[in-house]
Amino acid sequence: MIAHRTHVPQGPIQPGLTNEQLATLLGERFALTRDASDRWDLTLVCKAEQLREVVKYLRDEPTLSFAMLLDVVGVDYLAYPGHRSERFAVLYPMKSLAFRHRLVLKVMVDEEACVVPSLCEFYKSVEWAEREAWDQYGIVFAGHPNLKRLLNHHEFVGHPLRKDYPCQKRQKLSMNDPMIDQLEARLRSLGYTILERGETSVGQAITRPSAVPSALPKAGGKP
Amino acid sequence: MTYQNVPAPVAPEINLGDSFVTTRVDAVVNWGRRNSLWPFPFGTACCAIEFMGIVSSVFDVSRFGAELVRFSPRQADLLIIAGTVTYKQAPVLRRIYEQMCEPRWVISAGACASSGGFYDCYCTVPGIDEIIPVDIYIAGCPPRPEAFLESIVQLQKKIDKESLVEQRTVGI
Amino acid sequence: MKVITPQGEHVDLMTLNVGPSHPATHGTLRILAALDGENIAGCVTEMGYLHRGFEKMIEQGTYSQVLPYTDRLNYCSAMMNNIGFCKAVEKMFAITVPDRCIVVRVILSELSRIIDHMVCTCTNLVDLGALTNFWYFFNTREQVYVIWEKLCGARLTNTMTRIGGMYRDTYHGFEDDVRAVLVKIESAVHEVRGLIEHNKIFIDRTKDVCAVSAADAISWGWTGPCLRASGVDRDLRKDEPYYGYETYNFDTVIGTSGDTFDRIMVRMYEMIESVSIVRQALDRLKPGPINTLDARLSLPSRDQVYHDMEALINSFKLVYEGVRPPAGICYDATEAANGELGYHIISDGGTNPYRVKVRPPCFTQYAAYADMLTGSMLADVASSLGSINIIAGELDR
Numbered sequence: 001m002i003a004h005r006t007h008v009p010q011g012p013i014q015p016g017l018t019n020e021q022l023a024t025l026l027g028e029r030f031a032l033t034r035d036a037s038d039r040w041d042l043t044l045v046c047k048a049e050q051l052r053e054v055v056k057y058l059r060d061e062p063t064l065s066f067a068m069l070l071d072v073v074g075v076d077y078l079a080y081p082g083h084r085s086e087r088f089a090v091l092y093p094m095k096s097l098a099f100r101h102r103l104v105l106k107v108m109v110d111e112e113a114c115v116v117p118s119l120c121e122f123y124k125s126v127e128w129a130e131r132e133a134w135d136q137y138g139i140v141f142a143g144h145p146n147l148k149r150l151l152n153h154h155e156f157v158g159h160p161l162r163k164d165y166p167c168q169k170r171q172k173l174s175m176n177d178p179m180i181d182q183l184e185a186r187l188r189s190l191g192y193t194i195l196e197r198g199e200t201s202v203g204q205a206i207t208r209p210s211a212v213p214s215a216l217p218k219a220g221g222k223p
Numbered sequence: 224m225t226y227q228n229v230p231a232p233v234a235p236e237i238n239l240g241d242s243f244v245t246t247r248v249d250a251v252v253n254w255g256r257r258n259s260l261w262p263f264p265f266g267t268a269c270c271a272i273e274f275m276g277i278v279s280s281v282f283d284v285s286r287f288g289a290e291l292v293r294f295s296p297r298q299a300d301l302l303i304i305a306g307t308v309t310y311k312q313a314p315v316l317r318r319i320y321e322q323m324c325e326p327r328w329v330i331s332a333g334a335c336a337s338s339g340g341f342y343d344c345y346c347t348v349p350g351i352d353e354i355i356p357v358d359i360y361i362a363g364c365p366p367r368p369e370a371f372l373e374s375i376v377q378l379q380k381k382i383d384k385e386s387l388v389e390q391r392t393v394g395i
Numbered sequence: 396m397k398v399i400t401p402q403g404e405h406v407d408l409m410t411l412n413v414g415p416s417h418p419a420t421h422g423t424l425r426i427l428a429a430l431d432g433e434n435i436a437g438c439v440t441e442m443g444y445l446h447r448g449f450e451k452m453i454e455q456g457t458y459s460q461v462l463p464y465t466d467r468l469n470y471c472s473a474m475m476n477n478i479g480f481c482k483a484v485e486k487m488f489a490i491t492v493p494d495r496c497i498v499v500r501v502i503l504s505e506l507s508r509i510i511d512h513m514v515c516t517c518t519n520l521v522d523l524g525a526l527t528n529f530w531y532f533f534n535t536r537e538q539v540y541v542i543w544e545k546l547c548g549a550r551l552t553n554t555m556t557r558i559g560g561m562y563r564d565t566y567h568g569f570e571d572d573v574r575a576v577l578v579k580i581e582s583a584v585h586e587v588r589g590l591i592e593h594n595k596i597f598i599d600r601t602k603d604v605c606a607v608s609a610a611d612a613i614s615w616g617w618t619g620p621c622l623r624a625s626g627v628d629r630d631l632r633k634d635e636p637y638y639g640y641e642t643y644n645f646d647t648v649i650g651t652s653g654d655t656f657d658r659i660m661v662r663m664y665e666m667i668e669s670v671s672i673v674r675q676a677l678d679r680l681k682p683g684p685i686n687t688l689d690a691r692l693s694l695p696s697r698d699q700v701y702h703d704m705e706a707l708i709n710s711f712k713l714v715y716e717g718v719r720p721p722a723g724i725c726y727d728a729t730e731a732a733n734g735e736l737g738y739h740i741i742s743d744g745g746t747n748p749y750r751v752k753v754r755p756p757c758f759t760q761y762a763a764y765a766d767m768l769t770g771s772m773l774a775d776v777a778s779s780l781g782s783i784n785i786i787a788g789e790l791d792r
């Protein structure tokens with residue numbers, strides 16, 4: 001099992017550091033640069049290889065105490081006017097519960113490799129958020145224990161939120177995911193040994209998906 | 224005793240008076256079916272909240288005999304689809320429909336179930352009639368409770384016209 | 396399936412699928428559990444059955460066209476989603492809406508919070524078999540809907556806010572209607588609390604069921620009532636106040652053990668706090684403009700449009716093109732009924748949002764659900780799922 005260290009804040013929230021102080025501190029320590037496109041709050045650009053180190057520091061340093069990772073946001077810059085660098089980006093909005101700190105880490109992701117390190121061992125909230133980002137953008141999170149689709153069905157091909165995925169390109173599903181493999185993995189992680197996979201009726205294919213029932217005669221009509 | 228003394232057989236109607244009425248089987252069966260619809264709410268999204276509204280006291284769907292909500296498709300004869308149906312949901316909906324016994328009717332409540340609504344994209348079914356047959360469509364996003372009630376009245380009228388002789392389309 | 400437990404026993408587990416079409420799972424959530432008798436040895440959860448492409452759709456339209464989509468995120472409290480999105484776009488424009496607009500938004504937010512908590516608690520109680528509470532709360536909810544209808548015509552999905560203001564000002568008699576409904580709300584909450592708070596069946600089914608510790612809740616990224624039920628005193632209205640929430644006199648409601656009972660009770664008492672906020676806000680409601688006068692956001696008055704060429708052009712541009720926030724990345728959050736509702740907006744300076752990521756509060760709560768259930772009983776599936784208030788619209792988007 002993964003150990004999660006979390007500090008439960010006591011008492012009311014403290015003002016903490018300003019955005020400028022945070023930017024200076026992290027700039028000196030990790031050479032993070034401030035993203036100029038965020039002109040309202042603090043977004044710091046971070047390299048993928050130093051991401052885990054930075055996040056660990058942000059979470060465990062008592063004067064920063066970023067106890068909560070709110071979300072994992074994938075971005076596709078393919079159609080962004082004037083964008084010249086890597087195609088994808090991942091944004092990690094974080095906040096502290098002890099101080100009024102908020103920041104967003106931004107990691108640029110190259111289209112060829114399309115990999116960023118997974119943060120699953122630092123926050124429990126990350127596992128599903130990374131699954132969603134993989135599902136929607138195809139960004140691989142290296143080290144993720146169960147990188148499966150979350151929102152789209154398991155027969156889906158492609159990644160719909162990429163800018164080159166047509167909005168109306170529909171993909172049908174013939175049968176729901178039985179999920180037995182996920183359940184077995186879950187039981188194994190809880191310490192069970194699987195001897196035999198039992199009978200299950202979960203999941204059933206649509207027999208005739210092409211039938212158009214509305215064209216058939218309805219009740220009350222002439223036979 | 225001669226043959227002539229035997230009283231002529233009396234038609235039974237004469238003694239029974241007005242204690243019975245004659246009617247067609249269709250009319251009786253349809254009367255029963257129309258006034259005791261048991262809905263299965265296949266509620267997925269916003270419209271399901273409005274469905275809860277018509278079940279509660281203010282709009283009170285029991286005035287129309289359709290208040291006995293069943294959560295097993297095998298016990299229900301009215302399938303109300305309230306909410307968006309996605310391709311991930313489609314096999315589930317199809318399976319639920321197949322589990323219902325005849326006679327069964329389907330109400331498609333709201334823009335999303337009827338046409339996909341304004342979610343015209345990669346994951347939504349553009350109208351559930353791609354998957355199952357529909358008897359009544361309700362407009363609205365979400366439909367007002369009055370529209371829900373009107374759809375039940377319309378369905379009752381439709382049931383009234385049905386016949387036991389002319390078989391309903393069983394399955395698809 | 397035949398397994399060996401961590402204790403070394405040979406057991407035959409039964410695999411049970413719950414949902415997605417199950418009354419307690421709101422038609423859209425699925426749980427696959429391995430049962431040892433009535434105990435859940437392990438389970439996995441699935442979502443996405445209501446994934447309807449919110450984030451793809453709103454990239455196709457203008458910023459104003461996003462508003463109806465935000466209604467359908469958390470459809471139990473549609474107004475708060477509108478307000479959250481408008482507040483984020485207004486932050487990008489660096490404008491503040493007029494005072495009257497702020498106060499009206501606070502009133503609508505808090506009323507929405509109340510009706511959201513009402514749906515959450517009463518459906519949760521229905522899942523436990525207590526149907527009476529459903530009528531009590533839904534009758535009151537209908538009375539709030541009457542106010543919504545008078546305000547904008549719609550009951551559920553209102554689209555009442557606009558970027559830079561509101562669709563329209565309140566109607567004559569709005570304050571009296573709200574004050575009258577607040578009394579009804581208080582009495583409904585009182586009645587339901589009287590039915591459940593010391594009810595032995597209710598307590599047995601919810602106390603110490605699916606408890607989540609404060610440390611776990613934080614690591615799971617929980618916010619809102621569920622986090623507070625675990626004993627963490629955090630509320631964006633207090634911590635990062637917006638819309639003058641720091642000037643209102645109200646308490647945050649905190650639980651102690653983070654079990655199902657606490658999560659329901661935190662919502663019950665939060666309704667009372669929200670009633671108090673609405674009363675204070677009604678006292679502050681002063682006449683004044685409801686929309687900002689910033690020409691980048693607000694339509695000019697009809698009178699100006701008919702007589703002034705500049706105003707006509709402005710109106711034309713706003714209707715045909717829409718608003719254009721400056722290019723950049725902006726994150727803004729509000730305390731919605733379920734917790735922190737965040738909008739991460741990326742603008743390229745054009746009229747359509749380049750990318751909007753919603754941070755739905757119940758996403759993190761549902762992610763934790765499989766862990767919560769492990770080791771509890773099958774009957775707790777229904778009772779605890781209602782208490783974390785999963786709204787599929789914002790969960791799956």
